[in-house]
Structure formats: structure tokens, C-alpha cells
Amino acid sequence: MTDAKILVVDDNKSVLSALEILLQFEYKSVQTLFNPNQISSFPNLKEVDIVLLDMNFSAGVNTGNEGLYWLNEIKKRSPDTSVIMMTAYGAVDLAVKALKQGASDFILKPWNNEKLLATVKSAHQLRKSRQEIHQLKNKEKELKQVINQDNSPIIGESTALQEVLNLVRKIARTDVNVLITGENGTGKELIARELHRLSDRKNEVFINVDMGSISDNLFESELFGHVKGSFTDAKEDRTGKFEAANLGTLFLDEIGNLSLQAQAKLLSAIQNKSIVKVGSNKPVEVDIRLICATNCNLDQMVDSGLFREDLLYRINTIHLEVPPLRNRNGDILILADFFLKKYSAKYNKPGLRINSMTQEKLMNYPWPGNIRELQHTLERAVILSEGDVLRPTDFLLNTRSGSSNDPGMRTLEEMEYEMIQKALEFNDGNYSAAAEQLGVSRQTLYNKIKKHKPAADNGK
Structure with missing residues (x-):
């Protein structure tokens, strides 16, 4: 017996009895309604899998309009419920009209029992398919939310940072390609995620690809995908990053590390707005927002013949330069306080604070590793701390980087x-x-x- 709920609506009690007897041996729940007006108040209609609905309820009327009206009412309240229309007046145009308005199938009275049972079974399979599609869509939505989740906010009040964020807000809702440059550890990925968060694609996926970690022989497979059997290890079809990011944002980090051969393939995909999987000759259209990032000077690489000039023009419609932390001195203590609270909670060391001398030491250090170095420095200090106050000696900084002159020398x-x-x-x-x-x-x-003191102040 199939675990399904069936509702039969007909103004002929003999029809209701016959269908109830026929279906009760096949399905766990069979209910009947003599008056279609009861549909509006029927409890838990969304839980009904199949409705067998008569098309004519008034004496002498055989247009089928009544049935079409109640079909629409059922679909409004329960879009996934399969509805099978029943009538003694068969007409092709009426059947087509019912199917166009959402009916699953059409049965003529008097019916053949085997054919009716087969029709009901098909309608039940359709109902289950719709439910599975909705479940998959909900899972996809949840996965996108998880993938897009980024718990690292952009922190800072410095003018240099605010200028970048103002530009981000201006261009976020466009689809122009963006090139983000800056030193390692400055937060280029956070800027890319902020662009995505503020864009019209924010409910779609954000795909991050580290181009520096992809070898030339795997470049096409990783970015464009491959079909089963296209090479030795291609044991199944694979979706590439371009296709996975369709309708969303594709972030290509460390793009300056690409070989010229890979650059040519990337340029083709960007220009054509389509990709061809390895082992296939069928183009697949993709709709993405492209954001690239690098710590390299691409203009110099173009001059040296290491980067394609036409690719550079394609990816940097808008250029964002993320400032190094040494140019955001006002943000150093703000960031330090954020990381202090984060790691104090993580390592169960509440009440930790930084004294004024430590603050001065942090402010005077040039932070060659930028925010990433500051973050790791704070985490290490919190882990190794023994009191409630973090002192300058708790912070192990690279003093060679602290000199304003030759990094290997310090003045008296x-x-x-x-x-x-x-x-x-x-x-x-x-x-x-x-x-x-x-x-x-x-x-x-x-x-x-x-x-x-003046020299120290100048470094702030």
C-alpha cells in the first residue's frame, strides 16, 4: 500500500463510492468531497498528494469551467499537489486547457480501472518529484548561504580604507569586472566578498579560486570542468568553477601567477562568456561577475611579456588598490582590539587587555605582513599570556622590519x-x-x- 493522501471531489455519490473502494486498497488515505465549495476549508490541503476533480458540478452544464476554477483554487493553496481532471464529456481542447492550467492528467468517465490506477500512480510520482525538487532547491539555498558566510568583517575607520569602501559601494551593483591589488595580508578577499554582498548577486554563490595553487595541466579541468573519460583520471563528469559560479561571483585570487598559456584560455572564456569542458566540444554559457586579485604589478608584468595586455584590459574595468596596514595606522589598535576579543573568547582568557606601552609598540611597527601578521601576532600573544595585561614583551615582532633605513641595520x-x-x-x-x-x-x-617622542609620533 502506497503512503499517499488522495482526495476525490465529485457531485455524484456513486462516483465517490466507486473511487473510494478502488483506491483504498492501493493508498493509505482516501477522502471524498461531495461539494466543491468544501475545498476552500479543507484542512491541510498541502499534505494531499493527489486530487481527482470533476469538471462539472451544476446540472446541465458541461463546459468544464467549474472544474477549471477549482483547479486554480487548489493550485493557489497547494502548488505541488497533483490534480487529475475527470469528466464525462471528452474534448481535446478542454483537456489541453486543463493541462496548461496545471492539471497533471485527464480521465474520461466511465473509466477503465487499470488505466485510472496507472494515471493516479503517475500523478503520485510527479508529486514526489516536485517535493524532491523543492527539497533540492532549499538545500541549494542553504549551501549557498553556508558558502557565502564570512565571519570576518571589514574593520577600520582610516581614510585610506574608507575611500576603498566608498568605491566598493559605488560599483557593487554593476557587473563590471574588478581587479583588486595590494600586498599580501591586506584583505583583498574581504573586499571581493563585500562586492558580492552588496551586489544583486548576493543570494547566489561566491566561488573563490586560488590560481596560484592550480597547475597548468589541471587549469582547464578546474576552471571549465571535464566529461567522463576525457583523460585517465576522469572517472566522472566534473563541474568547473566557472559553471559552479553561474549567476554568482567568481573570485580569481593570485591571477598574476597564471602562465601565458592559461591566460589565453581564461581570456577566451571571459570574452565568449562561455566555457568548453575538457573532452567536449559543446560550449556552455556562463553568467558570472568576475573579480580578480593579485599582489603583483601587472603593468610591469605586461612590459616584461609575462602577462597579456588584452587580458589585463578585460579584468580591470575597475581597479581597487587595498592600502597596506602601515598606511592605516589609525586602524591598528582597532584591529588589535578586535583580534584580542576574538582570541580571548576562543582560548577562554577573559579580561585580557593591552597596556599603553604595548599599544605604542604596535603602532610603531610597520607590519610588513599587514592584517594577517597582526592577527597571528595577537593570537600568539593571547595563547602565551600569563596575566591580565599583554605587555610589549608578549609580542614577538620582526625588529629587522622596524627600521626606516636599511632593514639589516638600526640607528643608535x-x-x-x-x-x-x-x-x-x-x-x-x-x-x-x-x-x-x-x-x-x-x-x-x-x-x-x-x-x-616626535619620531614615534611620526610613525603613527
């Missing part, structure tokens, strides 16, 4: 300032004790700090 002034800082840290900010340790008077210490 820089070394003197570092000694003063260490003495103050060791003595918990006690100027008299620090001065005694350094072998100078308290006033001399004050004068030296005052001398170094």
Missing part, C-alpha cells in the same frame, strides 16, 4: 629608544627605577623620552 637612536622601552617595561613603568637601571638621572630619562 632606535637602539637607545628600545633600551628605554625595555627598562620601563621591566620596572612596570616606574621612571625612577628605570633611570637607575639605565644609569642616568630621572630628568635625563625624561629628556631622552621627549627627544624620541
